[in-house]
Amino acid sequence: MNHSRLLLLGAEAVAQGAIDAGLSGVYAYPGTPSTEITEYIQRSAPARQSGIRSAWSANEKTAYEAALGMSYAGKRSLVCMKHVGLNVAADAFMNSAITGVNGGLVLAVADDPSMHSSQNEQDSRVYGRFAMVPVLEPASQQELYDAMFHAFELSEAVRLPVIMRMTTRLSHSRAGVELKASLEQNPLNAEYAPGRFVLMPQNARVQYRHLLDLQPMLEALSESSFLNQPVEGHGPLGIIAFGVGYNYAMEARKAHGIECRLLKIGQYPLPRTQVNELFEACSEVLVVEEGYPVYEELFRSYFGSAKVRGRMDGTLPRDGELTTDLVAAALGVKPPETATTPEIVVGRPPELCKGCGHRDMFDAINIAIKENADHHVFSDIGCYTLGALAPYNAIHTCVDMGAAITMAKGAADAGLRPAVCVIGDSTFAHSGMTGLLDAVNDRTPVTVIIADNDTTAMTGGQCSSASGSKLVKICIGLGVEEAHIRTIVPLRQHLHENVSVLRDEFAYNGVSVVIAQRECIETVAKKKRRAAASAQ
C-alpha cells in the first residue's frame, strides 16, 4: 500500500510540480481546461506559507507580462491559460522568446480538442514552433508533475520560456502522483541586461540570431529527454505518438496484441535522430497527434506521403480528440460490436441555472429589442453565452473575449440601429474596456449591457477583476456620460422598469452602458455553505 501518492488532476499535477520546483508566482486568467492549475495553488497551504503569489490577472496578456517580469527579477514563474488565451498573450509570448528569460518561466497552456468548452481547437504546439521555444507534452499526470521540474531547469539552462502543453483529457483526469523533495525558491536577482530586454531593432536582430543559433542545442536536449522514448517492437508498421496519443496507442497495442515499434514524443523540437530511426526501420508509420496534424504534415514532405498514415489521409479523423478506439481502428482493428444508444435518448444541452439573474436580463432584453425592426445583439464569452440557446435565443454573436463591444461598434458604424451588446463583468475587465474607449472617442451609438454577476461564473466562480461600483467608475473614467450609465437589477419584479431603461438607452444616439447587477446564484450558495460550515 502506498500512501505517499496524491490523487491529482493533470492540471493539479502541473500546479503541485510548480510549487515543489521552487515557484515564486503564478499568473493566469481562468479558462477551461486550464483553470484548476491556479485554483490548486491558491488553495495550497504550502504555497501560501512560502508566499507564492497567485491572484487572478485581468487577462492572459497581463498575466504573461507579469510572469516575464518575475522571471526578469530572477525568480521562477508560471503563467497559465487555455489555448485561445494564448492568442491574447501572443504579443508578449512571441517577444519573450527574443528577450529570453532569467528565472525559469513556464507557460502552461491547455488545448481543448473536440471543443468541449471552446470556440476552436487550435494547437498550441504551433505557437511553440512559431516562437522557436521548447515545448513539453507529457502523457500522464505523473509525467506532468515530473516535467515541471524539468521545464524550469530547461528554461533556466537555455534562458527561454518553456511551454507545458496539455489537452482537456489529461488536464481533467485524475491519477495517483508520487511527489519529489521540494526545491527552494530562487533569490531575487534582477539583472541589468538592456541588450536583451530592450527590443529596439539593433538589439532584437542580435537576440533573434541568438535564438536561431540555440536551435541545434534545443534539438540535442530533446534527443536525451526522458519524455522522448522508443518502445520495443517489431514488424513493418511503426507508430509515432505525441502526448496523450501515446496512451491510446499503448492501450490499443495492449488490448489487441499489436507489437509494433513505437516512438513516444513529449519534448519538442523533435529528436531528429530518433524520428529518423523509426522511419528507417518501418515501411509505414502511423502519426498519432492529439490536435492538429502539425508534425504529420512535416513528415509527409520529409519522408514522403506514401509512408505516412494519420489525420491527413483519413486513417484518423482530421478533427476532434483521439480515443483508444480511433487509434485501434487506425491500426486495422475491427470496431467492437456494441449496444447502440436508444433513439429515445435526446440531447441534454447545458442551460442557465434556475434562478440565474441572466435569465431575467435576457427576458428584459428580448422585450425591449424586439420593439425594433433590427434586433441584433452582439455578445461574448461567459455563462451568458447560453442566452444563444432556447428559450431565449437572445444573442447572435460570440467570437472572442471582448468582441461584443467592438463588433457592435463596427456594426453601428455601418449604420445598424440599435447596436446592442451583452458582455460579462469579468470579460469586460479582460478585453472590453479598450473597445468601450474606442466607442466613446468615436461617439458611436452603442448600448453596452454589462451582465455583472460579480464573478467569473462559467469557469467556476473565480474573482472578477472589475464588478459593482468599480465598473461604474471605469465607465465614467473612459468618458461615458454619467446620465447614460444605468444600473438595473435583473429580477422578475423589476421586469417592466428594466425594459423601460433598456428602451431609453437603445434609443439614445451615443454611448450608453446598462449594468445588470445581480450576484451569481452559485457564488451566493457557495458563500452560504461556507458560512454554515464555519458556524459549526
Place this chain on the structure above:
Amino acid sequence: MQKNIILAGVGGQGILSIAAVIDWAALHEGLNIRQAEVHGMSQRGGAVQSHLRISDQELFADLIGLGTADLILSVEPLEALRYLPYLAPDGRVVTSLDPFVNMTSYPPMEEIEAELGKTGHPVLVHAADLAKDAGSARASNMVMLGAGAPFTGIAPSKLEAGIEALFGTKGQEVVDINIRAFRKGLQLSNT
C-alpha cells in the same frame, strides 16, 4: 483486477462525489487509477459523465474503450442509456429511476424502463426515496454508490472508509446519513 466504470448524470447531481469515494478507496488499496471528468460549460445542467478506471496493472488511457465498461453507474435513468455503447457484453447497468427533467422532449418513463430492461440484469433504484429514509434526499448519490458497490471490485468496507474520509469535514451527522444511504443501496443490490 481491472474495472472500467462509467459514472453518468446531469451537471450538479454529485457524480464527482461518487468518483471521489471510489478513487479514495482504490488509492488506499494501492491500485492504479485514471478518472476523467467534465468541467466547464456542460456542468451547467448538461449531460455529464466520468470515465473511471482502476487496475492493479499500469493504465494508459484516461478514457474507456467502446464495449469495455464493466459498470454504468448512473444517478439518472435517461443518462444511463446515453452511454450503452461503452457497456461490455457482460457489463452491468445500475441506475437511479428518478428522472431529472430539464428539457421538453424528455421521453416517457415506461420507454426508458423498457430500454433499461434490455440491458440484461439492470439494478434499478428509487434512490431519492431510499436517501430520504437514510436522512437526506441529497444523499441519493451515495445510495447509488452502494447499489453499484458490488460491481466496482472494491470491498464495501473500503468504500465506507472513503465516505468517512470525504464527508468527515462536514460533521459526524453528514457521515452517518451518507453511510446509511450507501448501505441501503448496497442492500438492494445484494438482494
